[in-house]
Amino acid sequence: MGIIRKTKLVEALLQHFEQHTNALSVVNLVEHFKGKANKSTVYRILDRLQDEGLVHSFRGQNGLTWYAKCSTDCSTNHHRDIHPHFQCQQCGKVECLSIKIDIPHVEARRIESAEMFLIGRCEECTS
Amino acid sequence: MGIIRKTKLVEALLQHFEQHTNALSVVNLVEHFKGKANKSTVYRILDRLQDEGLVHSFRGQNGLTWYAKCSTDCSTNHHRDIHPHFQCQQCGKVECLSIKIDIPHVEARRIESAEMFLIGRCEECTS
């Protein structure tokens, strides 16, 4: 009854996520699987993996979509994980930061989720 | 020597921002000025206004671009204002929150800027 089928491409994508701790942009993924998978297929597999709670997505610098492997505390129904994402403006890599961000309490508004995107320099690129 | 010219459209856009305290999506602006201004022109004026430090932009829910009037503490060279943005998931309105977000210190990374986007319900939409 597994509603998501383990096709070759699904396996390939999952394996790719295992091998890359950093986040991956959809554009890169489409490029990487060019010839092996159709663009639409990549998009649809990512959707499914996100529905399954295996990966999560967020938007980066130019409104581009990024995906990263979910950590253990990222369950199926509890998306939009409450951790910030970081991009190094030098080398361009994007990663999940394993710290909790505190969601501000705002008067007269009920906050239900929050996204934080940090831009800076990673250790390697700090000269 | 004002490097930005005060054309009718620039005035119109500025006035529009005066009248709307909430943030405005570019899509809405283009729609609103349809017939009076070309799409490209709207984009270009917004760019210029941002360069002048009169408005600032950020990305909302679907990677769409939003603009809002800069507050007094938002100077020309100090962009990407350190305040969070909020969108009501019920009525869709987007606004700047006049609270400071504390940028987390992250080990082995130099953080240079941060963006926070909050999703929830505004007072009117909280039943």
Place this chain on the structure above:
DNA sequence: TTATTAATGCAACCCGGTTGCAAAAATACG
């Protein structure tokens, strides 16, 4: 093994945003 259902490829499409260029509007200047 076959029937069923989900996944894939393809091609066309959608839409937010950008660009090159000629025409029009602002500003500078004599």
Place this chain on the structure above:
DNA sequence: CGTATTTTTGCAACCGGGTTGCATTAATAA
């Protein structure tokens, strides 16, 4: 004020990330 200069604008075409409908193919169920 009138002209030269520079910035803006409109237009039309384009770019690219992302989506969709549909027929074909691959997984799973039975």
